[in-house]
Amino acid sequence: MLASEICYALLEPHFKCGPHPLPKGEDLSNGYVTYQDISIIPEMAVDGWLGFDQVRVQVNVFNHQSLKASQDANQIKKIFTKQNSYSGCVVIGQRSDFDTETMLYVQQIDFYMTQSDNSC
Numbered sequence: 849m850l851a852s853e854i855c856y857a858l859l860e861p862h863f864k865c866g867p868h869p870l871p872k873g874e875d876l877s878n879g880y881v882t883y884q885d886i887s888i889i890p891e892m893a894v895d896g897w898l899g900f901d902q903v904r905v906q907v908n909v910f911n912h913q914s915l916k917a918s919q920d921a922n923q924i925k926k927i928f929t930k931q932n933s934y935s936g937c938v939v940i941g942q943r944s945d946f947d948t949e950t951m952l953y954v955q956q957i958d959f960y961m962t963q964s965d966n967s968c
């Protein structure tokens with residue numbers, strides 16, 4: 849599975865979510881989670897690409913309440929690292945912010961995960 853497919857499969861049962869950026873006109877009253885690929889490192893061998901990549905993924909948690917954004921971020925770290933049956937995943941960083949455009953608190957979590965192309 850591709851990283852974006854894995855993110856959606858893990859997040860959708862628990863959160864209102866979608867790919868980054870936030871959709872225009874979306875109801876954000878109960879928060880929203882976005883995800884995006886930041887960088888991709890293909891796994892190579894002497895005879896070429898092995899069919900999988902190491903992907904740096906960013907997940908953004910938006911909420912009107914700072915505490916709720918932090919709690920949701922902690923739940924996402926648990927889902928991605930302990931309940932993820934799709935791909936190996938490790939947290940590599942997290943930061944807090946306030947988005948003045950949306951007037952929402954943001955928790956940004958960076959992960960490394962493996963994505964594969966099953967057609968190879």
